Amino acid sequence: MSLEEKINECDELYAKEDYEGLLAKSEEILEEFPDNPNAMGYKGFALYAFGRDSEALEILKKGVGLYPDNHYLKSNLALVYYAMGEYETSLKLCDEGLEIKDFDALFTTKFKCLVKLGRIDEAIDFDEAYGEHLALPVIFLEEDMRSHEIDYYGRILERNPDDSEAIEKMEFLKNNVGK
Numbered sequence: 001m002s003l004e005e006k007i008n009e010c011d012e013l014y015a016k017e018d019y020e021g022l023l024a025k026s027e028e029i030l031e032e033f034p035d036n037p038n039a040m041g042y043k044g045f046a047l048y049a050f051g052r053d054s055e056a057l058e059i060l061k062k063g064v065g066l067y068p069d070n071h072y073l074k075s076n077l078a079l080v081y082y083a084m085g086e087y088e089t090s091l092k093l094c095d096e097g098l099e100i101k102d103f104d105a106l107f108t109t110k111f112k113c114l115v116k117l118g119r120i121d122e123a124i125d126f127d128e129a130y131g132e133h134l135a136l137p138v139i140f141l142e143e144d145m146r147s148h149e150i151d152y153y154g155r156i157l158e159r160n161p162d163d164s165e166a167i168e169k170m171e172f173l174k175n176n177v178g179k
Helices: 005-013 018-033 037-048 053-066 069-083 088-099 105-116 120-129 135-141 146-159 164-176
Strands: none
Touching: 005 018, 005 037, 018 037, 037 053, 037 069, 053 069, 069 088, 069 105, 088 105, 105 120, 120 146, 146 164
């Protein structure tokens, strides 16, 4: 089986969320190609998925060191730092990764870091600058930060008072805060 076929198999395992199989396949690839960035990224993500953050950190730091322009490796490393509560480091990696490529996982992790760091206005500005990916309302909901979600929709309505979705969400939130 060629390297490309093995990487394609990793793609499929990742898509199926078969992280046990993904870990095994990425380790198999790394035995033959120890510095393959795709396999390093997949192994790091699989380890992260299993909560093995220190092992994930090790392989992903190596990968970013070898391939500093790889947005995917930076994204996975940012996830691990986020999981470890190192939000500033994660945020820095997100910014570096976004300079390389717009990548949804980097956007989401950056939003989460900004929220965890209490930098809500910056998170809202970032969301607006990138075309309202609508990650913030979900993150505010996950973090039980409804007042920030209300502020978010308020800013949307300032720009577009007729935004029916924002009006509906705002009414719902105002009627359900604290319940």
